[in-house]
Amino acid sequence: MKRSAKILCLLGLSFLMISCNEQQNGTVNQEINKEQIVVDNLMTRRSIRAYEDEIVPRDIMNVILECGIYAPNGMNKQPWEIRVVDDQNYIKELTDLYLSDMDDDHPRNPKKDPNFRNMFRNAPTIVFIAMEPGFCSQVDCGLLAGNMVNAAWGYGIGSCILMAPIQFMKSEKAKPYLDKLSFSEGYELLMAIGFGYPDERPQAKPRIYEKIKFID
Structure with a gap:
């Protein structure tokens, strides 16, 4: 569609x-x-892992990012920094480096996927979130991410929160690409989020309602 x-x-x-x-x-x-x-x-809203090629327009991304930074956070410390990458050369070069570091026999080697385009689930726009370590920082950054992915869905833009690429991004091999993001000293890369126009419509996985209880 x-x-x-x-x-x-x-x-x-x-x-x-x-x-x-x-x-x-x-x-x-x-x-x-x-x-x-x-x-x-x-x-x-669903996590999307198949996208059209079109980059998310920056005016829409700016609204999504603004919704993100209005997320609740402990003592209003806003312990995050955000970098947006829609430069397809950056994404391709980093992906090529990622693939070169992967064993051909790896059971989840993306080279075996004919639809594989990049290491961020093929999303054309990537948001990187780094945090300043602190008591609530991971929770705060999670709320930031939640606001963004839900705001994006309101525009018909899919997203997927990605943790798997982070380990490689922190490796010595990928250091030039992490350095290019120019996070402030003391901030640690926490997650990436892929954004793009969906090329799939996945169904929701079952939720366990029994985990919810009211205490009288």
Whole structure:
């Protein structure tokens, strides 16, 4: 499905929810609609691992990033730094280096995947998040990432939080590419997030509702 069609589907879903909440007199309860649209966005978001080639426009990325930095964080320390890479040469060169370091017999060698394009699940836009170590830093950066991926989905943009590439990014071999991100001294690369227009529509995995309990 092409990107424009996917966005229309999302807009159509939102319109359908608004229509379903119309009152008998033909007016719309705006508060209920807003709540339902937010809930629907959270419930329908999926981790995407197949993307179209198109880079996410920077004006949209700026909104996604702003939503990220408005995440709750302990004592407002904002212990993160964010770098956005949509330079396809950087991604390709780093990926080539990653592949050259991988044993051909590795059971998960991406060279065996005919659809493989880069080490970030083929996403064309990558956000790197580094943290300043501290008591709540990992939690704060997780909330930052959560805000971003959910905001992105509202624009019809898929995402996937990626931890596997981080180990390689911290290796001596990849040091020039990590250095190019220019994180401040004392900050440690924590995660990457791939963003792009989805080329798949995965179903949700089952959730374990029994893990939720109210205590009286």
